[in-house]
Amino acid sequence: MNQSANTRESIIQAAHRLLLQRGMNGFSYRDIAQPLGVRNAAIHYHFPSKMDLVKALIEDNLDVLHKGTAEFMAYGGPARPQLEGLFEFTRHQSACGRPVCMVGALSIDFEELSDEARRALERLMRDTVAWLAKVLETGREQEEFDFRGKARPKAAAILATIQGARQIARIHGMELLEATFAQIRTDLGIET
Amino acid sequence: MNQSANTRESIIQAAHRLLLQRGMNGFSYRDIAQPLGVRNAAIHYHFPSKMDLVKALIEDNLDVLHKGTAEFMAYGGPARPQLEGLFEFTRHQSACGRPVCMVGALSIDFEELSDEARRALERLMRDTVAWLAKVLETGREQEEFDFRGKARPKAAAILATIQGARQIARIHGMELLEATFAQIRTDLGIET
DNA sequence: TAATTTACTTACTTGTAGGTAAGTTTAGTA
DNA sequence: TACTAAACTTACCTACAAGTAAGTAAATTA
Numbered sequence: 290m291n292q293s294a295n296t297r298e299s300i301i302q303a304a305h306r307l308l309l310q311r312g313m314n315g316f317s318y319r320d321i322a323q324p325l326g327v328r329n330a331a332i333h334y335h336f337p338s339k340m341d342l343v344k345a346l347i348e349d350n351l352d353v354l355h356k357g358t359a360e361f362m363a364y365g366g367p368a369r370p371q372l373e374g375l376f377e378f379t380r381h382q383s384a385c386g387r388p389v390c391m392v393g394a395l396s397i398d399f400e401e402l403s404d405e406a407r408r409a410l411e412r413l414m415r416d417t418v419a420w421l422a423k424v425l426e427t428g429r430e431q432e433e434f435d436f437r438g439k440a441r442p443k444a445a446a447i448l449a450t451i452q453g454a455r456q457i458a459r460i461h462g463m464e465l466l467e468a469t470f471a472q473i474r475t476d477l478g479i480e481t
Numbered sequence: 482m483n484q485s486a487n488t489r490e491s492i493i494q495a496a497h498r499l500l501l502q503r504g505m506n507g508f509s510y511r512d513i514a515q516p517l518g519v520r521n522a523a524i525h526y527h528f529p530s531k532m533d534l535v536k537a538l539i540e541d542n543l544d545v546l547h548k549g550t551a552e553f554m555a556y557g558g559p560a561r562p563q564l565e566g567l568f569e570f571t572r573h574q575s576a577c578g579r580p581v582c583m584v585g586a587l588s589i590d591f592e593e594l595s596d597e598a599r600r601a602l603e604r605l606m607r608d609t610v611a612w613l614a615k616v617l618e619t620g621r622e623q624e625e626f627d628f629r630g631k632a633r634p635k636a637a638a639i640l641a642t643i644q645g646a647r648q649i650a651r652i653h654g655m656e657l658l659e660a661t662f663a664q665i666r667t668d669l670g671i672e673t
Numbered sequence: 674t675a676a677t678t679t680a681c682t683t684a685c686t687t688g689t690a691g692g693t694a695a696g697t698t699t700a701g702t703a
Numbered sequence: 704t705a706c707t708a709a710a711c712t713t714a715c716c717t718a719c720a721a722g723t724a725a726g727t728a729a730a731t732t733a
Contacts, residue, residue, distance in 0.1 A: 296710080312589035314506035317690060328712055333692065335710090389589060396648035397504040397586055410652055438667040445657060446642055446664040449649055453641030456588035460602055465637060472638040475630040476668055488680080509720060520682055525722065527680090678731070689720075697712070703705085 297335045299325050305346050309387035313343060313398040340403045343395070347409040350391045354413065358420045368428030369479070375421070376470045379451060383466065388459045393452045418444050428477075435478030447473055489527045491517050497538050501579035505535060505590040532595045535587070539601040542583045546605065550612045560620030561671070567613070568662045571643060575658065580651045585644045610636050620669075627670030639665055 300321055307316035318329040318339070336342035357378070361371055382390070392414055395402065402410065421444035428434035436443055454469035474481060492513055499508035510521040510531070528534035549570070553563055574582070584606055587594065594602065613636035620626035628635055646661040666673060 311592065312504060312506065314504065315590065315593070318692090319689080329691085330693085330713080331711055337692085339691065388591075392652065393585075393645070393648055394589055396651050397581060397589065398507065399580075399651045400503065401507070407652070414649060414653055436668075437670070438664060442660045442664045445649070446646070446661055446668075449645030449661060450638055450642040451645070452648065453585070453643070453645035454638070456585055456644065457606060457637070457641055459588050459591045460584065460599070461606055468634045469638055469641060472630060472634045476628075476638075478629070510722090511719080521721085522683080522723085523681055529722085531721070674733100676731100676733075679729085680727100681729100682727075683725085684723100685725100686723075687721095690718080691716105692718105693714100693716080695713085695715100698710085700707105700709085702707075 296325070296327060296331065300332055300335055300342075301345060301349060304342055305349065306386050308343070308346055309382070309389055309391065309394050312394050313339075313401070340406060344403065344406040344409060347391060347395070347406060347413060351409065351413050351416065354416055354420070362420060362423065365423075365427055368424045368431060368433045371424040372428070372473075372477075375451070379455065379466065383455065383458070383463065389455050390452055393456055414448075417448060421448060425477075433479075436476065488517070488519060488523065492524055492527060492534075493537060493541060496534055497541065498578050500535070500538055501574070501581055501583065501586050504586055505531075505593070532598060536595065536598040536601060539583060539587070539598060539605060543601065543605050543608065546608055546612070554612060554615065557615075557619055560616045560623060560625045563616040564620070564665075564669075567643070571647065571658065575647065575650070575655065581647050582644055585648055606640075609640060613640060617669075625671075628668065 303321045303325065304316070307320055310316075318332050322329050322332055332342070336345060357374070360366075379390075392410065395406075395410055399407070418441065422440045425434060425436070425444055425447075426440040429436065429440070450469060450473060454466055458465040458469075471481070495513045495517065496508075499512055502508075510524050514521050514524055524534070528537060549566070552558075571582075584602065587598075587602055591599070610633065614632045617626060617628070617636055617639075618632040621628065621632070642661060642665065646658055650657040650661075663673070
């Protein structure tokens, strides 16, 4: 009984990075196994099929979201740090070799996804929008933000903007990320 | 001498759809050749490597952009129809089985792209931003639009938004596209 | 009319992908 | 001490990917 938890965790970490770097069809079991010094079959032991692995990665992401937003969702609080937290998370991901986000990486593989994976991805998106909508709503009430229209579509648009910006930044250079954050702040009437 | 122009054109059309539906690693020569009733090697004849094909698709896209925006870029004119034209183009693409845009599809494959393909993609993005920035600038001067900040970053943000929205719409449903367009209009102070 | 070029096809190579079945080692349990 | 289960490895399979070399029929040119 070698370090199962260890290997499983390492597989998830490596796969996570590869998925957001190259997409679902851009990496193979070998790409994960070789650097870890295990065999392909070791991955199949933990994740019978590639789709099981992808599903686990989405659910992992969902976990991170829930843990990171639980407090605000329960008790509210200042909205501005929540927004800045989203920017900081995005920056950190980029710096860790995850240039695009989960939704951005998997949307192109949508047809190939299993029903379970698809549902998990839907939920990830839905919960993220719900969180940001609450941040915007709260921020408007507390006069931290100023914007036109309803909070939910505005939240969806901001997330779409960040998702798109991450991808464009890959082609156009990382300074576009900060410019996009600045634009989002400007659109929310935040003085800088 | 069979219909070369015909075959070449059919390959491009089919490949274009497949690329925006499944991504660069999500389709093979067979997926193109079989429905056309030709052999894989026929594609290699017109496009020696897959990267040549991808590069041709990007350049095709660049052509469409230039043709569609040449008049406005040269003479200016009303800005609102230009913006609505972008929305309509996006709708049309989605309806034609091209759920995501070129930049959104290829950003994940960025590392694999040849230098030429990469440069073509950069140019596609740069020219698109330049066009929309002019649309916004002109629209603000003519009091069609109202927004804070500079035109260029605002244009980049809007394009990022649409790119992200197309991808999210695939997972979340097409009504998100229209909601995003509405949000962009609202952000630009357009009454509906 | 002969030579050449275009637009392919046939037949093949090499590499890799995801996946599986059967064996092996190690640790914990009865 | 024997048994069982976990966490692998070895060895394999089938399928398909991109790409190439050589051949061929039809059109074009000299």
